[in-house]
Amino acid sequence: MKIAFLTPEYPHTRTGISGGIGTSIKNLAESLVNLGHSVRILVYAQKEDAVFDDGSVVVQQIRNVKIKGLSWFFTRKKIEKIINELYKNKEIDIVEAPDWTGITSFMQPENCPVIIRLNGSDTYFCHLDKRPVKWWNRFHEKRALVKANGHISVSQFTADTTNKLFGLAIPFTIIPNGINVDNFRRDQLIKKEDDTILYFGTLIRKKGVLELASIFNSIVEKKPDARLILVGKDTRDIVSGNNSTWKMMQEIFSHNALEQVEYLGGVSYAEVREYIAKAAVCVFPSFAEALPVSWLEAMAMEKAIVASNIGWAQEMIETNKEGYLVDPKSHENFATAIIHLLEDENQNTIFGSNAMLKVNSVFNNRTIAEKSVIYYQSFLNM
Incomplete structure (x- = not known):
């Protein structure tokens, strides 16, 4: 099968900065290639039109059309033409696109099935983050969903919430994100550092980092030697307009807590794995996710986790089995759960082992790819 992914991001030096959507597509x-299928990545919003190989995957860069007030329309039509040509030349059989901003809303590819995979639309994230959504994005996202041939969601929570927000009743097929577990095996040579707490991800309000500052204050009051390692790029806060979320966090930390915090900024993928390996506990107090790959990476490396208890989390982690799920606004309860795992090495090890086993059986890339192929084939045989 020849599968194309239409995306605004992909993790490669030539295509620019990539987030969770790009990482999940690459995974x-x-x-899919390992299963014998061919893959082409169509990356729009690029500086140039170009095609190059990323290993066994073909990456096609698409430059947006620049026409004042109509760029959105003509860019979509340009992508539509590219898809039609690739399909006509038998270079692709099917296209998958994300729900983010509804890029396929005004496309009508000839005969080529279009599948939308929910990783969280702007409408979805604004809802979870309690912010107003731009009507333009909401309009395109709903139109793209209605027009698509097929629909996948990475979590049932995301599917149900999306249907509710758009007033739809789409029967989404649930296929979660996955990771290559071989890339995230625990390194026996790297020793776990006692009382070390790791957060890795963007420093942004929706991921609960402002809550994390208050949570860590409570931890340090009871465990003065506890350390918090923060890994990820800083961002502007969309609510307050502050140019640095990290600066906002520093204002929340107590004096004693701030002395125990180390902010490393963005680091390489290899370095992230090393920091995960060293951590005693990984924390994710997020308010807005679909099914985060970062959580899977920590689970695969046998880390005990304390995370948000919102919707999607319960499809990844069973509390008291693979970790603790706690309301991130309950700072004391969140802190207590972290402290318990720092102090109870046996429970910490059990949670980490259970988490690794779950990722290997449920969220490994091969399983996710096989499920995706079965779904794609149902549209090719129609």
């Missing part, structure tokens, strides 16, 4: 693409 899936690699496993």
